[in-house]
Amino acid sequence: MTESINKLAHKFSKLPGVGAKTAMRYAYAVINMSEADVEEFRAALGDVKHNVRYCAECGNFTETDVCEICRKRPSDTICVVTYPKDVVAMEKAHSFRGVYHVLHGTISPLDGRGPDDIRIKELLARLDGVKEVILATNPDVEGEATAMYIARLIKPLGIRVSRIAQGISMGSDIEYADEVTLSRALESRVDL
Amino acid sequence: MTESINKLAHKFSKLPGVGAKTAMRYAYAVINMSEADVEEFRAALGDVKHNVRYCAECGNFTETDVCEICRKRPSDTICVVTYPKDVVAMEKAHSFRGVYHVLHGTISPLDGRGPDDIRIKELLARLDGVKEVILATNPDVEGEATAMYIARLIKPLGIRVSRIAQGISMGSDIEYADEVTLSRALESRVDL
Numbered sequence: 001m002t003e004s005i006n007k008l009a010h011k012f013s014k015l016p017g018v019g020a021k022t023a024m025r026y027a028y029a030v031i032n033m034s035e036a037d038v039e040e041f042r043a044a045l046g047d048v049k050h051n052v053r054y055c056a057e058c059g060n061f062t063e064t065d066v067c068e069i070c071r072k073r074p075s076d077t078i079c080v081v082t083y084p085k086d087v088v089a090m091e092k093a094h095s096f097r098g099v100y101h102v103l104h105g106t107i108s109p110l111d112g113r114g115p116d117d118i119r120i121k122e123l124l125a126r127l128d129g130v131k132e133v134i135l136a137t138n139p140d141v142e143g144e145a146t147a148m149y150i151a152r153l154i155k156p157l158g159i160r161v162s163r164i165a166q167g168i169s170m171g172s173d174i175e176y177a178d179e180v181t182l183s184r185a186l187e188s189r190v191d192l
Numbered sequence: 193m194t195e196s197i198n199k200l201a202h203k204f205s206k207l208p209g210v211g212a213k214t215a216m217r218y219a220y221a222v223i224n225m226s227e228a229d230v231e232e233f234r235a236a237l238g239d240v241k242h243n244v245r246y247c248a249e250c251g252n253f254t255e256t257d258v259c260e261i262c263r264k265r266p267s268d269t270i271c272v273v274t275y276p277k278d279v280v281a282m283e284k285a286h287s288f289r290g291v292y293h294v295l296h297g298t299i300s301p302l303d304g305r306g307p308d309d310i311r312i313k314e315l316l317a318r319l320d321g322v323k324e325v326i327l328a329t330n331p332d333v334e335g336e337a338t339a340m341y342i343a344r345l346i347k348p349l350g351i352r353v354s355r356i357a358q359g360i361s362m363g364s365d366i367e368y369a370d371e372v373t374l375s376r377a378l379e380s381r382v383d384l
Binding site for chain 1: 206
């Protein structure tokens with residue numbers, strides 16, 4: 001292959017989950033793109049790098065100092081998530097109308113990440129006038145530990161702290177649910 | 193998500209096999225790349241589009257008028273492949289030392305692709321002094337049809353025409369081989 005193709009494939013291979021073969025496929029696809037498409041691609045790469053930063057309030061990606069959600073929504077309910085992509089997932093559910101707080105990681109002593117390595121201090125600084133903090137970290141060991149840690153800090157302040165429910169996924173099959181999920185679903189059963 | 197992130201994800205989603213979620217993951221990865229990495233990425237995109245063209249001889253990708261393989265290797269044996277990526281695969285096998293001819297497609301009447309839509313004329317124009325043409329199109333319906341069509345054109349010229357062997361893949365299991373492959377492997381059995 002030519003030098004330029006190899007170089008571009010090498011760049012693509014730095015993207016998450018992209019191996020050498022996929023990177024080469026992407027590079028070939030670029031050869032067949034129109035000149036205009038490639039220019040737009042290049043501009044889009046530059047724009048993301050130059051325009052995107054963290055919201056001064058919630059830590060989500062934004063192109064202004066404070067993101068649109070923080071500017072427009074009532075800030076008395078904060079939903080705490082791990083990463084910006086979790087905000088995207090929550091917003092798709094169209095069920096939450098408050099603001100978010102992005103931790104940018106979890107507490108994980110095994111990996112040497114403590115409370116000071118994620119945005120917990122920034123969360124505590126936002127609690128004035130807040131009525132409820134919803135913890136929407138992942139239902140895995142690190143996400144649970146992070147949620148428990150934050151709950152223990154905030155509950156004494158007299159603010160309601162809740163955790164998103166765990167249970168059987170909609171449309172899934174009880175037969176194939178793992179035991180932990182199933183036992184959580186039983187514990188959290190709701191009266192009808 | 194911000195406008196810039198959406199735009200970049202949209203560009204990534206034009207790559208083969210990249211859906212909306214993967215595209216978004218790639219866009220996030222770009223945010224975390226260093227400024228220098230993003231600039232190199234942009235330069236690599238432009239270079240591929242501006243420097244890469246088809247070799248005037250074989251039709252493979254090149255950055256010079258005639259590719260390195262055509263310039264340096266004996267041209268009395270031509271290996272005919274479908275796409276440039278097949279040249280990469282063949283070269284990795286380190287078994288062929290002649291030159292290639294890239295058809296850039298197969299004959300497929302059902303899709304309205306005839307012999308004039310792929311580089312067969314260009315192949316015929318290269319046959320002066322050629323001793324053997326090896327047909328390395330894929331062992332599927334279109335690849336077989338294309339190989340048969342080319343063989344029928346070239347054999348009458350007194351040039352040896354061969355087809356790469358079909359059989360059980362190295363390291364695979366006879367138990368799981370499909371019947372067509374297995375019957376081909378039997379037909380093409382080799383005396384020991």
